[in-house]
Amino acid sequence: MATLEKFNDMWVRACERKGGPEAVKSLLPHTLTADDIGDYSDATLLSALSKQVFQSGFVWRVVVNKWPAYEKAFFDFEPMKVLMLSPDQIQQRASDPALIRHQKKTQAIVDNAYMVQAISAEYGSFAAFIAQWPTDDITGLWRTLKKRGTRLGGNTGPYFLRTMGKDTFLLTQDVQAYLTGHNVVDAGFTSQTALRQTQAAFNQWQQESGLSLAHISRVISLGVGDNRV
Structure with missing residues (x-):
């Protein structure tokens, strides 16, 4: 796998595409506590x-x-x-x-x-x-x-x-395109290898940002492709 892009860079790109931090924040999904x-x-x-x-x-x-x-x-x-x-x-x-x-x-x-x-x-x-x-x-x-x-x-x-509000990322078309385009995964998304690689990447971005998996997933999708969130 290639070196992961910093989450802040993904955040800046999403903000540039969607009209600023407040616009991006308004598009983030809601999650619930345990x-x-x-x-x-x-x-x-x-x-x-x-x-x-x-x-x-x-x-x-x-x-x-x-x-x-x-x-x-x-x-x-x-x-x-x-x-x-x-x-x-x-x-x-x-x-x-x-x-x-x-x-x-x-x-x-x-x-x-x-x-x-x-x-x-x-x-x-x-x-x-x-x-x-x-x-x-x-x-x-x-x-x-x-x-x-x-x-x-x-x-x-x-x-x-x-x-139901459980914190999870989604493998939408745009998220998949990002992960393959940035060499985060090197296998098909139906494979356990790709899921492990994806989970590891999201865990690292979560540690960097302090955001939920759901928010990170949405930020990625807002920064690339057709915004299929």
């Missing part, structure tokens, strides 16, 4: 996780508009109630015109309810599990969600975490 994340219910997190699965590769607005119907169809996403659905009931929901007709994503709601329930049994709650995970190994949390859940690979798991 205590705040720990207050989420399992149902709230299962709903958010399921919504992110449906939004992946689909028109987000359509998913958002239909989500109240999902809340009703899946008992407000209470994991135990979701797990009581029979195969026929799951199939009915997968073909319901009031919802989105997608068998695999509908089944993922049930599969991920199993994950939430199992992790909750281990840690007291799914929220506690997410809250306590250290940010200097956030890609380890990505891997765990992908391994234990369903359809949570790629950016789906990270976007879910960001939505």
Whole structure:
């Protein structure tokens, strides 16, 4: 890997492109404390996780508009109630015109309810599990969600975490372009090598800047390409 660019240089570039420090600060994402994340219910997190699965590769607005119907169809996403659905009931929901007709994503709601329930049994709650995970190994949390859940690979798991306020960077197209263009990574982003290299770089930038991973990720994206944040 090449020598990492100093975070201050990335910050200056973002400010030059976006109209100054205050403009950049106004575009930074919001993160929550571990205590705040720990207050989420399992149902709230299962709903958010399921919504992110449906939004992946689909028109987000359509998913958002239909989500109240999902809340009703899946008992407000209470994991135990979701797990009581029979195969026929799951199939009915997968073909319901009031919802989105997608068998695999509908089944993922049930599969991920199993994950939430199992992790909750281990840690007291799914929220506690997410809250306590250290940010200097956030890609380890990505891997765990992908391994234990369903359809949570790629950016789906990270976007879910960001939505719920967990501090994480995102591998958007612009962030990936920066990391490859500056030789921060020398492998494909689906590889564990690239994730380790990326995590190490973000950890160093965090030590330099004192900012969150989410803020660093956004600053990088604001300073390059098309600002796909």
